[in-house]
Amino acid sequence: MLSVQSLFQSIPVINLLGNEQSVASLCFDSRKAKEGSLFFAIKGTQVDGHQFLPQVYEQGCKTWVVEQIPTEIPSDVTCVQVADSNEALALAAAEFYGHPSKSLKLVGITGTNGKTTSVTLLFELFRKLGHRCGLISTVQNKIQDRVIPATHTTPDSLSLQELLKEMKDEGCTHVFMEVSSHAVVQKRIFAVEFHGAIFSNITRDHLDFHETFDAYIAAKKGFFDALTSKAFALTNVDDKRGMVMLQNTKAKKYSYGLLNAADFKAKIISNGIAGLQLDINGHQVHAQLIGTFNAYNLLAIYSTAVIMGEDPMEVLIQLSSLKTAPGRFEQMAGKQHKMAIVDYAHTPDALENVLKTIQAIRNKHQQIITVIGCGGNRDAGKRPIMAALAAKYSDAFVLTSDNPRKENPELILDQMEAGLSQEEKAKMNRIVDRKAGIFYAIHQLAQAGDIILVAGKGHETYQEIQGVKYDFDDKQVIREAFEALN
Numbered sequence: 122m123l124s125v126q127s128l129f130q131s132i133p134v135i136n137l138l139g140n141e142q143s144v145a146s147l148c149f150d151s152r153k154a155k156e157g158s159l160f161f162a163i164k165g166t167q168v169d170g171h172q173f174l175p176q177v178y179e180q181g182c183k184t185w186v187v188e189q190i191p192t193e194i195p196s197d198v199t200c201v202q203v204a205d206s207n208e209a210l211a212l213a214a215a216e217f218y219g220h221p222s223k224s225l226k227l228v229g230i231t232g233t234n235g236k237t238t239s240v241t242l243l244f245e246l247f248r249k250l251g252h253r254c255g256l257i258s259t260v261q262n263k264i265q266d267r268v269i270p271a272t273h274t275t276p277d278s279l280s281l282q283e284l285l286k287e288m289k290d291e292g293c294t295h296v297f298m299e300v301s302s303h304a305v306v307q308k309r310i311f312a313v314e315f316h317g318a319i320f321s322n323i324t325r326d327h328l329d330f331h332e333t334f335d336a337y338i339a340a341k342k343g344f345f346d347a348l349t350s351k352a353f354a355l356t357n358v359d360d361k362r363g364m365v366m367l368q369n370t371k372a373k374k375y376s377y378g379l380l381n382a383a384d385f386k387a388k389i390i391s392n393g394i395a396g397l398q399l400d401i402n403g404h405q406v407h408a409q410l411i412g413t414f415n416a417y418n419l420l421a422i423y424s425t426a427v428i429m430g431e432d433p434m435e436v437l438i439q440l441s442s443l444k445t446a447p448g449r450f451e452q453m454a455g456k457q458h459k460m461a462i463v464d465y466a467h468t469p470d471a472l473e474n475v476l477k478t479i480q481a482i483r484n485k486h487q488q489i490i491t492v493i494g495c496g497g498n499r500d501a502g503k504r505p506i507m508a509a510l511a512a513k514y515s516d517a518f519v520l521t522s523d524n525p526r527k528e529n530p531e532l533i534l535d536q537m538e539a540g541l542s543q544e545e546k547a548k549m550n551r552i553v554d555r556k557a558g559i560f561y562a563i564h565q566l567a568q569a570g571d572i573i574l575v576a577g578k579g580h581e582t583y584q585e586i587q588g589v590k591y592d593f594d595d596k597q598v599i600r601e602a603f604e605a606l607n
């Protein structure tokens with residue numbers, strides 16, 4: 122039990138009504154509020170949490186944090202008014218769990234693409250280097266070998282502090298986590314102390330949430346602006362916005378790049394189906410990952426390890442043994458020498474990178490067949506662009522559903538199709554059912570030896586349609602389609 126007063130030591134309080142209370146837990150979802158919990162009313166994108174105050178009172182929760190004091194308050198309620206409930210929740214959660222980030226080497230990565238790949242590689246690399254590690258990612262959270270399912274790329278501030286505390290208690294010294302732009306804006310990482318921050322890249326995505334590209338850039342930059350002078354900040358100099366990220370940071374600045382002058386430099390010696398041969402700061406290394414985008418990911422993690430004091434030679438040795446993250450450029454061989462690649466490309470930039478990589482590594486007899494959809498209730502502007510990219514780089518392609526969520530899947534396909542010329546439509550197949558689309562690509566469109574890219578869902582094991590998550594796994598469907606081949 123903690124007193125409200127002790128929790129709010131570092132939180133600016135506008136008004137405090139009622140008596141001093143002790144709280145046993147924190148919560149921001151009325152459905153979880155109970156006697157002894159401190160409820161934070163948050164104005165969200167769907168509803169205003171303040172509307173649930175009568176409900177939490179009914180459930181016995183009588184200590185509230187609000188931005189607006191309700192007109193009528195029961196006399197046995199303690200109500201703390203703050204300017205920003207999200208910020209107050211983040212600060213209180215850090216206090217409640219004893220600021221675990223202060224005892225960890227916590228490194229965060231932000232950017233449109235490459236976060237999951239890079240944190241997963243960092244987690245594996247640092248384990249190989251002998252450290253006890255935690256991982257916080259889109260695919261899964263992990264404490265050493267133990268998997269804790271992930272619901273978001275970056276957890277809400279309360280779950281995040283609880284997870285970091287668990288990692289600290291289990292003896293982790295290093296934690297690698299993804300920092301999404303949503304997390305920065307919603308203050309999920311407020312009050313978290315980072316040892317280091319990495320920027321991968323920024324291209325079009327999430328304009329449904331941020332509205333403008335400038336606001337999206339500002340969100341990512343906010344992560345670097347909040348670092349302390351004890352932290353390091355590592356940026357990709359080859360990205361147009363790479364240096365902008367570090368403009369106002371107090372952290373020690375480092376850069377990496379393949380094209381421009383940087384603290385950490387790499388050159389691609391070769392890029393093929395067997396992996397990448399790289400020159401990193403004058404040393405040659407072979408990596409199992411494929412594609413120029415992975416050269417960036419590998420260079421970013423090498424740089425991070427060296428900045429964190431690891432032996433550069435040992436890091437290079439371990440780099441060679443690292444495998445791709447789940448659902449990221451995962452290759453699957455099938456009958457008739459057909460090959461499928463499952464990849465989480467769900468942005469125009471990712472899709473273009475993956476398709477260019479496949480073009481670069483295929484032999485001249487292999488056709489490229491792409492299966493692609495776009496998520497519902499997400500940035501609609503990327504839909505025509507992604508369809509056009511599939512058309513540009515593929516010999517044939519299937520437009521299908523990703524996670525339609527609450528949208529009509531046919532309308533999503535209409536918006537994708539709008540990005541195609543008449544000529545491109547000749548190569549198009551429109552099959553709204555994803556399983557049927559994958560089967561059609563593997564059975565009807567692909568000839569022996571061809572490559573089938575199944576993009577957008579990567580590691581996901583569900584498909585969300587009208588708010589219901591059905592079991593769906595691209596890899597499983599591909600295996601079935603391969604099995605059914607002669």
Ligand SMILES: CC(=O)N[C@H]1[C@@H](OP(=O)(O)OP(=O)(O)OC[C@H]2O[C@@H](n3ccc(=O)[nH]c3=O)[C@H](O)[C@@H]2O)O[C@H](CO)[C@@H](O)[C@@H]1O[C@H](C)C(=O)N[C@@H](C)C(=O)N[C@H](CCC(=O)O)C(=O)O
Pocket residue numbers: 149150151152162163164165166167168169170173272273274275276277301302303304330
């Ligand atoms: C757009 C967005 O980011 N939404 C997140 C946000 O929800 P919200 O603002 O919409 O909340 P809301 O539903 O309006 O509710 C407002 C408040 O009322 C409360 N409430 C709501 C209903 C109720 O019955 N009782 C109640 O108390 C809620 O708990 C909340 O405190 O805060 C919630 C709690 O932390 C998150 O679960 C939710 O993630 C939604 C599910 C989501 O899909 N988010 C995605 C877009 C996301 O965050 N993605 C990024 C990765 C993006 C990327 O880089 O690819 C991520 O980090 O995962």
Ligand SMILES: Nc1ncnc2c1ncn2[C@@H]1O[C@H](COP(=O)(O)OP(=O)(O)OP(=O)(O)O)[C@@H](O)[C@H]1O
Pocket residue numbers: 232233234235236237238239259274299321322414415417418448449450464465466467470471472474475579
């Ligand atoms: N450094 C990179 N630059 C550009 N594209 C990349 C890079 N790394 C991976 N990709 C592509 O982007 C896709 C998503 O990669 P990854 O899951 O690592 O990114 P993410 O930033 O974690 O995405 P999310 O925001 O959805 O969590 C990959 O499947 C691949 O197609």
Ligand SMILES: N[C@H](CCC[C@H](N)C(=O)O)C(=O)O
Pocket residue numbers: 274467495496497499523524577578581
């Ligand atoms: N983190 C991303 C994942 C998108 C994955 C794609 N399969 C989709 O559903 O759009 C998001 O929530 O926007």
Ligand SMILES: [Mg+2]
Pocket residue numbers: 236237238258259260274299
């Ligand atoms: Mg991710």
